[in-house]
Amino acid sequence: xxxxxxxxxxxxxxxxxxxxxxxxxxxxxxxxxxxxxxxxxxxxxxxxxxxxxxxxxxxxxxxxxxxxxxxxxxxxxxxxxxxxxxxxxxxxxxxxxxxxxxxxxxxxxxxxxxxxxxxxxxxxxxxxxxxxxxxxxxxxxxxxxxxxxxxxxxxxxxxxxxxxxxxxxxxxxxxxxxxxxxxxxxxxxxxxxxxxxxxxxxxxxxxxxxxxxxxxxxxxxxxxxxxxxxxxxxxxxxxxxxxxxxxxxxxxxxxxxxxxxxxxxxxxxxxxxxxxxxxxxxxxxxxxxxxxxxxxxxxxxxxxxxxxxxxxxxxxxxxxxxxxxxxxxxxxxxxxxxxxxxxxxxxxxxxxxxxxxxxxxxxxxxxxxxxxxxxxxxxxxxxxxxxxxxxxxxxxxxxxxxxxxxxxxxxxxxxxxxxxxxxxxxxxxxxxxxxxxxxxxxxxxxxxxxxxxxxxxxxxxxxxxxxxxxxxxxxxxxxxxxxxxxxxxxxxxxxxxxxxxxxxxxxxxxxxxxxxxxxxxxxxxxxxxxxxxxxxxxxxxxxxxxxxxxxxxxxxxxxxxxxxxxxxxx
Amino acid sequence: xxxxxxxxxxxxxxxxxxxxxxxxxxxxxxxxxxxxxxxxxxxxxxxxxxxxxxxxxxxxxxxxxxxxxxxxxxxxxxxxxxxxxxxxxxxxxxxxxxxxxxxxxxxxxxxxxxxxxxxxxxxxxxxxxxxxxxxxxxxxxxxxxxxxxxxxxxxxxxxxxxxxxxxxxxxxxxxxxxxxxxx
Numbered sequence: 079x080x081x082x083x084x085x086x087x088x089x090x091x092x093x094x095x096x097x098x099x100x101x102x103x104x105x106x107x108x109x110x111x112x113x114x115x116x117x118x119x120x121x122x123x124x125x126x127x128x129x130x131x132x133x134x135x136x137x138x139x140x141x142x143x144x145x146x147x148x149x150x151x152x153x154x155x156x157x158x159x160x161x162x163x164x165x166x167x168x169x170x171x172x173x174x175x176x177x178x179x180x181x182x183x184x185x186x187x188x189x190x191x192x193x194x195x196x197x198x199x200x201x202x203x204x205x206x207x208x209x210x211x212x213x214x215x216x217x218x219x220x221x222x223x224x225x226x227x228x229x230x231x232x233x234x235x236x237x238x239x240x241x242x243x244x245x246x247x248x249x250x251x252x253x254x255x256x257x258x259x260x261x262x263x264x265x266x267x268x269x270x271x272x273x274x275x276x277x278x279x280x281x282x283x284x285x286x287x288x289x290x291x292x293x294x295x296x297x298x299x300x301x302x303x304x305x306x307x308x309x310x311x312x313x314x315x316x317x318x319x320x321x322x323x324x325x326x327x328x329x330x331x332x333x334x335x336x337x338x339x340x341x342x343x344x345x346x347x348x349x350x351x352x353x354x355x356x357x358x359x360x361x362x363x364x365x366x367x368x369x370x371x372x373x374x375x376x377x378x379x380x381x382x383x384x385x386x387x388x389x390x391x392x393x394x395x396x397x398x399x400x401x402x403x404x405x406x407x408x409x410x411x412x413x414x415x416x417x418x419x420x421x422x423x424x425x426x427x428x429x430x431x432x433x434x435x436x437x438x439x440x441x442x443x444x445x446x447x448x449x450x451x452x453x454x455x456x457x458x459x460x461x462x463x464x465x466x467x468x469x470x471x472x473x474x475x476x477x478x479x480x481x482x483x484x485x486x487x488x489x490x491x492x493x494x495x496x497x498x499x500x501x502x503x504x505x506x507x508x509x510x511x512x513x514x515x516x517x518x519x520x521x522x523x524x525x526x527x528x529x530x531x532x533x534x535x536x537x538x539x540x541x542x543x544x545x546x547x548x549x550x551x552x553x554x555x556x557x558x559x560x561x562x563x564x565x566x567x568x569x570x571x572x573x574x575x576x577x578x579x580x581x582x583x584x585x586x587x588x589x590x591x592x593x594x595x596x597x598x599x600x601x602x603x604x605x606x607x608x609x610x611x612x613x614x615x616x617x618x619x620x621x622x623x624x625x626x627x628x629x630x631x632x633x634x635x636x637x638x639x640x641x642x643x644x645x646x647x648x
Numbered sequence: 649x650x651x652x653x654x655x656x657x658x659x660x661x662x663x664x665x666x667x668x669x670x671x672x673x674x675x676x677x678x679x680x681x682x683x684x685x686x687x688x689x690x691x692x693x694x695x696x697x698x699x700x701x702x703x704x705x706x707x708x709x710x711x712x713x714x715x716x717x718x719x720x721x722x723x724x725x726x727x728x729x730x731x732x733x734x735x736x737x738x739x740x741x742x743x744x745x746x747x748x749x750x751x752x753x754x755x756x757x758x759x760x761x762x763x764x765x766x767x768x769x770x771x772x773x774x775x776x777x778x779x780x781x782x783x784x785x786x787x788x789x790x791x792x793x794x795x796x797x798x799x800x801x802x803x804x805x806x807x808x809x810x811x812x813x814x815x816x817x818x819x820x821x822x823x824x825x826x827x828x829x830x831x
Contacts, residue, residue: 379680
C-alpha cells in the first residue's frame with residue numbers, strides 16, 4: 079500500500095488519507111457556505127412571521143422560504159453527511175478512500191445541483207416550497223438541480239461502500255467494523271433508498287414540467303415524494319446518532335453498553351424508517367386507515383423503539399465511562415462532572431436532549447393517525463422538525479465540527495470562549511423557538527403562511543391574542559438561535575482560514591497501521607454493575623429515561639383529550 | 649475510544665445485555681405497543697376519525713354537484729363578490745370547493761345535525777383548516793373526500809387554507825356558519 083499519503087494526528091491518534099482529507103475538508107466548507115445561505119433566509123423568513131415586524135412582501139417570503147427549506151433540509155445536511163461518510167470509512171478504518179476522482183465528480187455534481195436549484199428559485203418562478211407538490215408547477219431547473227445533487231450524493235454513498243470493501247480486503251482493521259462506522263453504514267443504506275425514491279418521483283416531475291408527460295397523480299406524488307422527503311430525515315437520524323456515539327467515544331472513551339443492542343437498534347432503522355412517508359398522508363383522501371396505522375407507527379413503533387434505545391445507551395455509555403473514572407457518587411455526579419465548557423460535548427448533549435424531549439415526543443404524537451387531524455399543516459409541524467433536524471442533527475454536526483477543526487483542518491479554534499457559549503445560545507434559542515411554534519400550531523396557526531391577520535382577504539379571521547404572543551416569541555427566540563448559528567459560522571470560518579496552525583507536527587508518509595480492537599473492559603470487582611446502583615450499570619441515565627417516558631405519556635394523553643373536544647367526525 | 653474501534657470481543661453478539669438495557673427495552677416496547685393499539689381502539693370507541701370514503705372525480709363533475717347544491721339552497725349572499733351562503737337540509741350531502749384562492753360556497757349548518765361534507769380542489773393542492781375548532785385535512789385535485797361531520801359547538805367557523813397554494817394563499821378564507829337549528 080502507498081504509505082506516502084497517510085498522516086497520523088498526534089492528539090487524536092486518527093489516521094488520515096490525503097485525498098480523503100481534502101475531500102472531507104471541501105465538503106465541510108461547502109456545507110457551511112450552504113448553511114450560511116440557509117441562515118440568511120432563516121433570518122428574513124423569521125422576521126416576516128414575527129407579526130410585529132412582518133418584513134418581506136408575500137412573493138419574496140414564499141421564495142425565500144422555498145430556498146430556506148431546500149438549502150437546509152437537503153443541501154447543507156447531505157453535503158456534511160458525505161464528509162461524515164468519508165470520515166467513518168477512510169479515517170476511522172485507516173483505509174485509503176476508494177476512487178477519489180469519482181468522489182470529486184460526485185462533489186461537482188452536488189454543487190452544480192445546488193447552484194442550478196437556487197438559481198431557479200431566485201429567478202422567481204420556482205417558489206413551490208421544498209415539497210413542490212404537483213400540480214403546482216416550477217421552473218424545470220428546480221427539479222433538475224435536485225436530481226443532479228442526488229446523483230452526486232449517490233456517488234458519495236457508493237464510494238463509502240467501496241471503501242468498506244477495500245478496508246475488509248486489505249485488512250486495515252481487526253474484527254468487526256466499529257459501531258460508529260456501522261451507524262454511518264445505516265445512514266448510507268437509508269440514503270440509497272432515499273435517493274432512489276427521489277429519482278422515481280423527481281425525474282417524472284421534471285419530464286412533466288418540460289411538457290413531455292401530461293399528468294402526475296397528486297396523491298401518488300405525495301406518497302413517493304415523502305419516501306424521499308422523510309427518509310432523507312432518517313439519514314440524518316442515523317448519522318447524528320452515529321455522531322453522538324463518536325463524540326461519547328472521543329470525549330469520554332465511552333464504550334457501548336452492549337454492541338448487540340446498539341447495532342440492532344440501527345438495524346431497526348433500516349427495516350422500518352422508510353415507512354415514515356405515511357405520516358405525511360394521515361389526512362389525505364384515498365388511503366385506508368389500516369395502511370395509515372401500520373405505516374405511521376413504523377410497524378408498531380419499532381423504529382421509535384430504536385431511538386428510545388439509543389436515547390438510553392448513548393448517555394448510559396457516558397455514565398459508565400465516567401463512573402469507571404471515579405465519578406460515581408449519587409445518581410448524577412457523572413453528569414455534573416462532565417466537561418460542560420467543551421462545545422464538542424455540550425453541543426452533543428443538548429442535541430440529544432432536544433432531539434428526544436422536543437423532537438421525538440412531538441413527532442410521535444403528531445404522527446398518531448387521529449391526532450394528526452388537529453396538527454396537520456399547522457406551524458406545529460415546522461416546530462417539530464426544527465427540534466429534530468436543527469437541535470438534533472445540525473447541533474450534533476456543529477459539535478463534531480469543533481472536534482474536526484484541530485484534527486482535520488490542523489487549526490486552533492479562534493475565540494474559544496465564544497465557541498464555548500455557542501451550543502447553549504443556539505440550543506436554548508432553538509429550544510424556545512420550537513416550543514412556542516408548537517404552541518402556536520396547537521392554536522391553529524398555519525405553516526407556510528404569509529399573513530396570519532388575513533388583511534387582504536375578502537372574509538376575515540382573528541386568531542386569539544395568545545397566538546400572536548406566541549408568534550412574537552417565535553420571532554424573538556428565532557433571533558437568539560440565528561445569533562447562535564452566526565457565531566458558529568464566524569468561529570469555524572475564521573478558524574479554518576485564519577486560525578493559527580496546531581502546534582504539533584503531523585507529517586505525511588507514515589506507515590499505515592492496522593486499527594486494533596478496543597481494549598477489553600476491565601470489570602470492576604463485583605461485575606459491570608458494581609459501580610452503579612440497583613444492579614444497573616447506568617442508574618442516573620435510567621432515571622432520566624423514566625422521566626422522559628413520564629412526560630411522553632402525559633403529553634400523549636393530553637393530545638387525545640384535546641382531540642376528543644373537536645367536532646365528531648367519521 | 650471504543651465506539652470508534654472494532655468491538656473488543658470477536659463474538660460481540662454473545663455479550664449479555666446489561667440489566668439497565670433489558671429493563672428499558674421492555675418498558676419502551678410496552679409503551680410502543682400501547683401507542684400502536686390506541687389508534688385502532690380510537691376507531692372503535694373514539695368519535696373523531698376520518699372516513700376511508702373518497703372518490704376519484706374531475707373538477708367539472710365536482711363543480712356540477714356543488715352548483716346544483718348552491719342553486720337549490722342559497723339563502724343569501726355576502727360581500728361585494730356576492731358569495732352565496734348555502735343552508736342545506738340536515739343529513740344531506742354538502743359540497744365545498746377549494747380553488748385559487750377561495751373556499752366556495754359559504755355554508756350554514758345546524759348545530760348537532762350530521763352532514764356528509766364532500767371536498768375537492770379545482771386546481772392545486774389546498775389545506776382545509778377549520779378554525780377555531782382546529783380540524784385539518786389535505787385537499788387534493790382529482791380526489792373527492794367525504795367527511796361525516798356533526799358540529800357540536802355554536803361558534804361560527806372559518807376555513808383557512810394551510811397548504812401553500814401560490815401568491816395569494818393567505819387570502820383563501822371561507823366560512824361555516826352554525827345556527828341553532830329549526831330555521
